[in-house]
Amino acid sequence: MFRLISSLFMGWALGANDSANVFGPAVASHTLKHSRAVVLCSLFLIAGALLEGGEGLRTLSSLTTQNLDTAFAASLCAALTVSLMSFLKLPVSTSQAMAGAIIGIGLHLNQLNLQGLNKIVICWIGTPLGTIIVSIILYKILGWFLEKLPINIFTQFTLVKYAIILAGCYGSYALGANNVANIAGVYAETGLITPFQALLIGSLSISFGVISYSKKIMITVGKDLVKLDPFSSLIALISSALVIHFYAKLGVPVSSSQAIIGAVLGMGILKGLQTIRFRVLLRVFIGWLGTPLIAGFLSYAGISMLSF
């Protein structure tokens, strides 16, 4: 059971980092106290994980066959990759880290399901692209609708603020549904725990990360998003939540950071390309490419050494 520690650490890191992508704007703009945000985030995250997280477990299981040792190696290598990328201040995806680690093991054992892998890679590309498209469409439609609403400017701003809280709840639900499989999914496959226990352990460890260590990141990430203006932040949150939820339905764990970055990029395209900081985009791209490669390399090397 001690092997689950690596999963708990992954869950904690995911909760601490990724909750900022869903509740950052609400906390950073003082719309919602951090204490209330973590309660809402945790509740919706657990609900999403338990109600719709099962599909992701099936996809990760389909990539390769795991035993207790390979599961532990995958989980540990993914956690190490997340820590390394965070240390390098590069945007990191736990989904990519976990999938990369599983792929590394699959390659070593020569039993990788390429069909499942294709699905995952297509979804990774589809995440930022999807949020760019969804955010542009939503911005146009909701912007038009909001302008036509017969309310004064103050009421409009308050409405947007409450909508940001609701979008945060939906985003948390989608995050739980999509990302929970990354946490203890590999152990469900080995039979060490049941799928339900994997979802429960995953969602609780993510929530622990949200409760214990999310404040600073929420404010930092939130302030970057709030710079957009409240309405654009709302669109970014809804778009990324919709896309993450869509991939949860498909059963492919994707990155909430890349989803939100795609949505912010969509706003940038709408407001003129000069608003986009290309150096930041380059870092995102390095993180996007580097995370699965590093995790894959670590797990391949790790399992090779163990076999030797």
Next chain:
Amino acid sequence: MAFFWKKEQKIISKIEKYLELVIQAKSFFFTTIEELIKTPIEKRKIDSVEKLHQYESLADDIRREIEYDLYNKALLPEIRGEILSIMESMDKIPNRFQSICYQIFLQRIEIPEIIHSSLFHLINENLETVDFIIKATSGFYYKKDIFSLLQEVDKAESLCDHIERDLIHQVFQLDINRADMILLKEVIVQIGLISDKAETVADKLTITIIKRRP
């Protein structure tokens, strides 16, 4: 529904009250300055100038209340800076009404009859910019399209500058002493500042709309 937006309704009511007060101050300013221009220096009374000061003071009080509500009740942190900046610029208009009337009264400035019609033309055109900017500000809070009104402010302000220059030229051709000419010029410049202040509000509204438009 209104229950949910109680705080916002309260603020908007106060802003409407404030704008109404600026309209009243504008009307009272016209009456007061007309009286000052047409009445000989010895027969002028301070009462109406003092009343104008009351309007200005009341407008200040309401503006402070709005400021208090926006900051102490933590309302709309994203836009309160912009709202207050617009209000502070708007507040300079009733201040100007008051200072122009005090200037004419306290400095005992005689307005030669020959420039009365040009001076009233300048006053009316400047007050028209105030009408436009009040309509635009009110429309801004209710998300109406106010760009045409803001353009009117810009056009009227240019016209005011033109009238102001002609009038100063006219004053310096009068057969009065140099000191009186300078005092008259000062009054004309101060009246011209009304449309400048309206234009400042218009500029701030334009930037806020562009920044905040979904």
